[in-house]
Amino acid sequence: MHIEVIATICEARSDEFLHKTVIVVDVLRATSTIITALMNGCKGVVPVETVIKAKELAREGDLLGGERYCKKIPGFDFGNSPLEYSREAVQGKRVILTTTNGTRGIQKATKADRVLAGALINAKAVAEAAIDLKRDTVIVCAGTQDVFSLEDGICAGLILDEIAAILGESQMMTNDFGLAMRGSYLEAKDRLLATLLACTNGKKMKKSGFLADVELCAKVNTTDCVPVLEHDQMVLYQR
Template sequence: MRKVEVCLSPELLHLYDVDDKIVVIVDIFRATSTMIAALASGVTGIVPVMDLETCKSYKEKGYIIAGERDGQKAPGFEMGNSPIAYLEGDFLGKKIAMTTTNGTVAIEKTKNAAHSILIGAFVNISATTRFIQNQKKDVLILCAGWKGKFNLEDSLYSGALVSKLHPHFRTDCDSAIALKSLFESNSHRLQLFIGQASHAKRLQNHGIEKDIDFCLEMDKYDFTALLQGNEISIHKA
């Protein structure tokens, strides 16, 4: 039986075997939610980049450059890390280079060994679930966390995904067991529960409650986002 595990932080990734697995990268507030929003708005490809300088260099190649640090748009960048900003603009056929505090690091650390890299977000969780169910691979859900620490929103997404995969997957990893239970006992009040999270509070201080609402909306979109080569795009089944 296939196995699903959850790695709670990129700092713990060395303890897990990534080889030939489906890795689901999770950075709910806001990198992975924003990637899905961008793709839904017509963006054809997103290149995740580790650092701000490299990201900037994509501008002359015709990319829109998106840079976020500590929850704010980085100076000199066209876009920050707000999903709503993508929904409001015109991005049909555009390509984006994106760097974020936590999310892009998680992608960089796994992309060479993994069988495939999926972008995990509440807004397309059922599509991601279906994609995984149709593969014959073990799954590692990798929470981007916040500067190495456990965070509530990525953990709850992981629990939700484990819960959906549960009938068909072995979940004998302790973090998968814990987060499945955490999600199931809080799913009726997800918004309220995540509202306690340190990251949600940081975002509220930046006045972007709309972003939070968007990031916690379930199944707004019905497509999977997959890293292919160096670019994230919509997967056509």
């Protein structure tokens, strides 16, 4: 199985996704939030690029979620903290979500055969889903404003590691960037929270009062839930 890892959304060329499985990774926090919402019974998360589009799409009973530069958008029900997307808040509801990077990554990947959402919390499950789909796979690290983010790279490395553990080393082929990310993950695996708190986004989130979010997002394989894009919304992937 061939898995290419891409450092940022802006490096991703959407034509290269044709006939492939794309895993979008935005650990802090968009994909961690989408996974958490679906895990808590949300019907579907609709990722959109702009605030205006989010408001246009919202129908009676929908929830609006999202952030710009880590801050909740005025008039929205939620920000982009996974802790807000509790069962009480989202069960049976649809969420329209717009974030600075992660939802853009999903939008850019729509030419892919299937688009999955990955994070540290569902790394093994998303690895299994990608194997199950039997396609060449691209892991897109969302990054931040077109700059590489360490937490996304480490998550890509973990997903590669999970795939290699399932298929065997010789069956997991990746590009040089993927090899580097896997090395970076292996070096950091015993102190992931500290590593996330030392990188640009982690420092920023801690400073903005979101330490609990970083703690949640730094946990590995806490859920089997894998979001997959069906038409315009992320829903639970079913084998």
